Amino acid sequence: MNRPILVMYFKICGFLGAWTRSKRPQSPLNDADWPANLAIGGGLHYEGHTPGGDSRSLTSERLSMARRKKIYEGKAKTLYEGPEPGTIVQYFKDDATAFNAEKHDIIEGKGVLNNILSEFFMLGLGQIGVPTHFLKRLNMREQLVRSCEIVPLEIIVRNYAAGTLSKRLGIDEGTQLPRPIVEYCYKDDALGDPLVSEEHIAAFGWASQQDMDDILSLALRVNDFLSGVFLAVGIRLVDFKIEIGRVYEGDFQRLVVADEISPDSCRLWDIKTGEKLDKDVFRRDLGSLTDAYSEVARRLGVMPNNPPTPGKPTLVN
Numbered sequence: 001m002n003r004p005i006l007v008m009y010f011k012i013c014g015f016l017g018a019w020t021r022s023k024r025p026q027s028p029l030n031d032a033d034w035p036a037n038l039a040i041g042g043g044l045h046y047e048g049h050t051p052g053g054d055s056r057s058l059t060s061e062r063l064s065m066a067r068r069k070k071i072y073e074g075k076a077k078t079l080y081e082g083p084e085p086g087t088i089v090q091y092f093k094d095d096a097t098a099f100n101a102e103k104h105d106i107i108e109g110k111g112v113l114n115n116i117l118s119e120f121f122m123l124g125l126g127q128i129g130v131p132t133h134f135l136k137r138l139n140m141r142e143q144l145v146r147s148c149e150i151v152p153l154e155i156i157v158r159n160y161a162a163g164t165l166s167k168r169l170g171i172d173e174g175t176q177l178p179r180p181i182v183e184y185c186y187k188d189d190a191l192g193d194p195l196v197s198e199e200h201i202a203a204f205g206w207a208s209q210q211d212m213d214d215i216l217s218l219a220l221r222v223n224d225f226l227s228g229v230f231l232a233v234g235i236r237l238v239d240f241k242i243e244i245g246r247v248y249e250g251d252f253q254r255l256v257v258a259d260e261i262s263p264d265s266c267r268l269w270d271i272k273t274g275e276k277l278d279k280d281v282f283r284r285d286l287g288s289l290t291d292a293y294s295e296v297a298r299r300l301g302v303m304p305n306n307p308p309t310p311g312k313p314t315l316v317n
């Protein structure tokens with residue numbers, strides 16, 4: 001390409017990038033605060049974790065995003081067709097909802113924090129051999145994931161009594177459970193995601209017995225991993241919810257951790273003070289949700305103001 005054409009090309013890329021950004025919700029935690037090639041530094045970080053990629057690949061991704069197709073708009077995320085077959089772009093919104101969307105608000109910066117936190121946990125799981133849908137983070141609010149057939153269950157793992165378990169069974173919030181308890185809810189907003197038993201799951205064909213064995217094992221591995229990561233930064237993992245997806249590889253199906261792992265889907269309490277650092281801050285009007293999520297991100301070393309850490313990263317600072 002000769003020079004004037006090249007200059008024109010980069011001008012068009014710049015204009016389209018700016019236009020795409022201008023169409024997105026603005027927040028103090030926007031792309032400008034967070035260089036595309038920022039290495040994650042600070043507390044906990046993983047080997048080979050260099051999110052974002054270089055700015056040229058981001059520009060070309062933004063170009064293709066301008067004409068991509070929306071697949072689904074949920075309460076917290078929007079899904080778009082990805083650049084390759086079998087891929088999806090997850091866009092993390094700032095919307096916060098609770099009580100089956102009866103309570104709703106826009107919390108500036110929440111989507112940015114959940115995007116980076118979910119990336120952090122999915123990468124960590126990948127490194128201990130737990131398969132996930134995560135492929136790469138594209139920018140401040142979007143990540144590329146493998147498209148899955150979502151098992152229509154919310155898998156909840158509880159280490160301490162809280163929320164609906166405390167309400168249903170009259171157990172004080174914060175009571176340590178004798179062992180992790182795994183619960184299943186049928187994913188159906190209209191029904192309020194009701195609690196179901198393995199009998200229901202088998203009878204209605206939502207998952208096979210083999211799937212359920214694999215789901216239980218995945219859920220407990222995720223629990224051990226997350227509990228350890230949070231413990232290292234003074235946070236108690238009270239409970240969390242995951243979703244599992246099926247990916248097909250030839251004739252085989254594989255189960256992977258899908259959706260997101262973030263303070264939206266975990267209950268997190270400061271170990272010393274008991275301060276809540278998760279979506280209960282929003283559910284129960286306990287203060288600033290952004291401050292709570294930022295504190296989690298800061299402790300884990302994934303906030304943008306942490307300097308990149310050179311050398312061989314480890315799980316412990």
Ligand SMILES: Nc1ncnc2c1ncn2[C@@H]1O[C@H](COP(=O)(O)OP(=O)(O)OP(=O)(O)O)[C@@H](O)[C@H]1O
Pocket residue numbers: 072073074075076077078079088133145146147148149150187188189243245258259260
């Ligand atoms: N890798 C994936 N492939 C396909 N669908 C996915 C994948 N990861 C997550 N999803 C689905 O994308 C949607 C994410 O959007 P969001 O979390 O906003 O939904 P929601 O409003 O909470 O609804 P839901 O009750 O279905 O979670 C969810 O329905 C989730 O099951």
Ligand SMILES: [Mg+2]
Pocket residue numbers: 074075076
């Ligand atoms: Mg959801």
